[in-house]
Amino acid sequence: MEKDRSNGGGADSGFPVGGRSATFTLVTVFLLYMVNYMDRQVFAATKVAMMKDLGLSEAQHGFIQTTFLILISGLAFPAAILIDRWSRRKMLGLMTIAWSVATAATGLMRTFGSMLGVRATVAVGEAGFSSGGTAMLSAAYPEQARARVMGIFNASIPLGAALGTVLGGVLATKTGDWRTPFYVFAVPGTILGILAFFLRDYRTVDVRSDTGAKVGIGASIGTLFRIPTLVFTYAGFIMNVFISNAMLYQLPSYFEYTRGVDAAEGSKLASTILVLALLGAPLGGFLANRWKRSKQDALLVFCAVTSILAAAMMYGGFALHGQGAGYALFCLWGILTVCYLPPATAVTQDVVHPGMRAMAWGMCVFCMYLLGGAYSPWIVGALTDKFGGGAAGLEKAMLMVPATGILASVFFYLGSRFYVRDVERVKKVELQAE
Helix, strand or coil, rough: CEEEEECCEEEHEECCCCHHHHHHHHHHHHHHHHHHHHHHHHHHCCCHHHHHHCCHHHHHHHHHHHHHHHHHHHHHHHHHHHHHCCCCHHHHHHHHHHHHHHHHHHHCCCCCCHHHHHHHHHHHHHHHHHHHHHHHHHHHHCCCHHHHHHHHHCCCHHHHHHHHHHHHHHHHHHHCCCCCCHHHHHHHHHHHHHHCCCCCEECCCCEEEECECCCHHHHHHHHHHHCCHHHHHHHHHHHHHHHHHHHHHHHHHHHHHHHHCCEEEEEEEHHHHHHHHHHHHHHHHHHHHHHHHCCCCCCHHHHHHHHHHHHHHHHHHHHCCCCHHHHHHHHHHHHHHHCCCCHHHHHHHHCCCCHHHHEEEEEEEEHHCCHHCCCCHHHHHHHHHCCCHHHHHHHHHCCCCCCCHHHHHHHHHHHCCCCCHHHHHHCCCCECCC
């Protein structure tokens, strides 16, 4: 068994690093994250039919999604505290079952108010999942493999988004009812939620000051924001998630508008782009990890480069109306847009005490949605209405979004200037098996 002090685990600690238990954890949390995004994306895949049935405007539908994302961000950090201070596997199981039940209930809603309420319930369940999964993988694998493992883990996001988009559109079209996908998608989530209770977990680690005193929640939050690398990484996430949420939410309906196709075909066109992100996540983790061997601050420099390239591809795709070369640029965007995610996620774990890993990622989720990403569906929807609606209005709105990618690049680069110093300051703690 490999000992790894930087990771916080080792053979003598009783918590296994690597091996079959780590692989089982990776596969399980990968599938859970995939279902998480399937349940999110089906709301966008059924957007047009849902709007017609419930009499919703673009802004109203966007407001529901924005509320959903705001609640995820607002609850992410409290959930992360429970994860760090209670149990990762128990929280994962409970949260997954909760959001799956609420997903099934989405298909029963008949009004704007009831839909808003049930999607809020889904958000409560999903709020802390990524924090728990990230913390468990950070402990299960050594630090030198962290970006690569996060690349595999985060590949579940585009896979889940693609499956949610295409299966949601196909099921809605084949059955003639937009509600059907919500019932179907709740089943795998419930099964995986039960499986999560059987994952190997580590004992909760207290965070203590130099004097040996236990650090409270308020002091822990202060500690996070005194790490420059973490602050700049959070800022980069905020900017990039604004872009990705806008694209995930709008692409299916964009192709319905521009090409005059039904929900199934629009979802297929969008899902092709999202499936390509399956290449971007592991590729980003692999390339950044490899570059780090020769350049210590490579993780965030890599994020800076890929963020600005992704923004350029997105702008070009909409400028060319998503046709021909424009669609090809969308496909390149699909690959590049998630390249930053594995190394940036790994950075949030590299620069903090092992007892604060879930909190570090939970705060990242809190910031990237509440301070940016949560508002993009509503903002783009409102701008689309203002610009006259339809394809032309949506294109004008989306052409304004890539500017945030430039800001993301700047923030990631600034974070790279502090990374090496902040990693060296992390207190090394070995984990014990639960």
